[in-house]
Amino acid sequence: MTLRYDKHLEIDDLLGLYRSVGWNAYTDHPEWLQLAVEGSTYVVTEWSTDGELIGLARAISDNHSIFYLQDILVKPEHQGHGIGRRLLDDCLERFDRVRTKVLLTDDDDAPRRLYEGAGFVRTADYPDAEL
DSSP: OEEEOOSOOOHHHHHHHHHHTTOHHHHTSHHHHHHHHHTSSEEEEEEOTTSOEEEEEEEEEOSSSEEEEEEEEEOGGGTTSSHHHHHHHHHHHHTTTOSEEEEOOOOOHHHHHHHHHTTOOOGGGOTTOOO
16 A cells, blocks of 8 residues: 555545445535545545555645644545554644644444544533633
8 A cells, every 4th residue: 555645636536435335425516526535735545556545644734833633534445554543643744733623523432432542532521621
């Protein structure tokens, strides 16, 4: 498997990945999805040895005060093999000097364990935290 850094991805590759995880709000408007990926500050992708897009993470950032992890997704048949963590770690390394790191996610156990393992905390656990 190979990490790549390219925002200009084929729409069919993007649609295949996003559809595989059921993110249909993105796939209903393919042109918006492609523009969103291309407009991201940072995009890292994971590719299988046979050239299939199997994972992607993308971030929006001002490169100083805030980094927002917009999407991180891995095709279901490739989940559980460290690909999501590899994509996440790559993004965190790229934005290691940014003060605030933010993401929104479902409260499902698997993604929560991934993010908490990387040092993220639930804001609900810190209701009086200073932003």
